[in-house]
Amino acid sequence: MNYRHAFHAGNFADVVKHVVLSLCLDRLNAKDKPYRFIDTHAGVGAYDLTGDEARRSPEWRDGVARLWMTEHGAPDAVRAALAPYMTVLRGMNPDGNLVAYPGSPAIATRLMREGDAIRLCELHPESAEKLREAVGGDRRVKIEERDGYEALGAYVPPPERRGLVLIDPPFEEGSAERRLDFERMLRVVRKAVKRWPGGVYLLWRPIKNIDAVAAFDGELASVLIEELGMAPDKLLAADLWVRDPGRPGPLAGAGLVVLNPPFGLTEHLKAALPWLANLMDQSSDDEEIESGWRLVSPEAEPDAG
Numbered sequence: 001m002n003y004r005h006a007f008h009a010g011n012f013a014d015v016v017k018h019v020v021l022s023l024c025l026d027r028l029n030a031k032d033k034p035y036r037f038i039d040t041h042a043g044v045g046a047y048d049l050t051g052d053e054a055r056r057s058p059e060w061r062d063g064v065a066r067l068w069m070t071e072h073g074a075p076d077a078v079r080a081a082l083a084p085y086m087t088v089l090r091g092m093n094p095d096g097n098l099v100a101y102p103g104s105p106a107i108a109t110r111l112m113r114e115g116d117a118i119r120l121c122e123l124h125p126e127s128a129e130k131l132r133e134a135v136g137g138d139r140r141v142k143i144e145e146r147d148g149y150e151a152l153g154a155y156v157p158p159p160e161r162r163g164l165v166l167i168d169p170p171f172e173e174g175s176a177e178r179r180l181d182f183e184r185m186l187r188v189v190r191k192a193v194k195r196w197p198g199g200v201y202l203l204w205r206p207i208k209n210i211d212a213v214a215a216f217d218g219e220l221a222s223v224l225i226e227e228l229g230m231a232p233d234k235l236l237a238a239d240l241w242v243r244d245p246g247r248p249g250p251l252a253g254a255g256l257v258v259l260n261p262p263f264g265l266t267e268h269l270k271a272a273l274p275w276l277a278n279l280m281d282q283s284s285d286d287e288e289i290e291s292g293w294r295l296v297s298p299e300a301e302p303d304a305g
């Protein structure tokens with residue numbers, strides 16, 4: 001695998017993903033019963049924004065850095081939506097200088113409670129070792145050096161019967177590799193939801209090929225609604241793009257499909273996504289499509305801008 005997330009940590013796609021993850025964990029905290037977080041592609045856990053990779057490819061400057069500098073002036077509804085995520089960022093950067101960025105494992109360890117459980121999968125030995133250094137000392141955490149797609153079947157349903165699964169594969173460059181990730185994600189989600197229909201699932205996907213994303217979302221909805229009987233309002237797609245996603249070049253759009261979105265998530269994202277799209281806009285004057293966002297649920301009118 002040649003994908004190195006350290007080159008992309010804190011970019012616009014990470015911001016969207018981690019805002020949604022933080023909101024979902026915050027809502028799960030609202031009930032007293034313990035829950036479990038399962039991350040199939042955990043990565044190294046946390047990232048140094050002063051490190052070599054971040055300096056060589058400083059995508060974070062057009063992502064989390066813009067948010068870090070302006071969030072205090074955002075409308076109240078936006079600040080409320082960003083609050084769990086910003087709590088983690090401030091906790092990792094207490095002196096006010098943005099030098100560290102959390103991966104999903106660091107977000108989970110900082111937002112989840114004492115009695116909750118965290119299960120992390122990372123297949124690649126070097127990344128797994130860094131992950132253990134970052135969060136392995138937390139007694140709530142269990143790390144397995146294995147394929148997260150394969151592990152998920154053994155993890156669900158969790159003993160707590162409450163929880164969240166994040167599936168965030170690398171989506172390697174190349175149409176064949178990306179198609180494989182879409183296919184594998186669809187297969188494992190079908191099996192997991194069949195075993196544990198009440199879990200919250202976050203499925204991250206890049207918007208590099210618009211047709212491929214539309215085909216995946218459509219097939220996923222068909223499987224979940226028609227085959228497994230999931231109610232259409234239990235599916236939500238939340239996407240953001242910073243320039244025309246159909247043009248060649250670096251990743252311009254990304255988002256998540258959320259299964260069983262927690263109460264209040266949609267309203268928070270309606271407030272946050274337009275503001276974030278405007279904040280992280282990278283479009284040029286010659287592009288027909290500028291930055292934008294959408295919230296889509298089957299059989300509901302989409303919200304977009």
